């Protein structure tokens with residue numbers, strides 16, 4: 288479902304459910320009120336119910352608003368990026384990231400991937416960076432800080448680089464997260480050196496990578 292981003296439809300997504308819930312509650316209260324005698328009691332309880340209803344609309348609207356989140360999503364296999372607005376975990380709207388925002392490393396990796404490993408695959412969308420909602424901001428690793436995506440385009444052995452991507456692509460979403468986290472936690476290894484800016488010859492890379500693989504079975 289796509290909606291315009293002018294703010295009004297998004298506001299309706301929040302307000303309509305809140306108003307609907309309160310309207311149902313007030314209707315039920317109204318049925319009970321009709322049984323009350325004398326009339327001043329009916330008016331007093333009715334006024335209190337109206338004030339309580341308005342307060343409840345505000346509380347519910349804030350809660351529904353907190354279920355809306357906006358942020359960047361990334362496919363770790365091919366480097367594709369997109370911005371998404373989600374509501375209760377469902378995608379309400381998606382759009383390409385502004386060139387002035389987002390990750391240059393992700394775009395560099397995506398260019399390398401399409402030139403070197405043009406692998407057909409189902410995108411494995413993962414949230415990256417900070418995702419904001421009304422009441423909180425949750426942050427995860429950015430692509431710029433991802434050792435894998437910074438280092439792989441710099442690997443001097445194209446076959447090894449291709450093999451690393453194919454290994455990642457063949458894993459399911461949970462395994463992929465574990466593999467990337469394993470690499471991210473590494474305290475040494477040729478990929479970390481490349482990501483840190485070291486230049487490594489193909490021979491040295493292959494030697495160090497063989498040793499690194501023996502200690503990181505996720506990547507074999």
Ligand SMILES: [Zn+2]
Pocket residue numbers: 362363364365366367408409410411
């Ligand atoms: Zn992809």
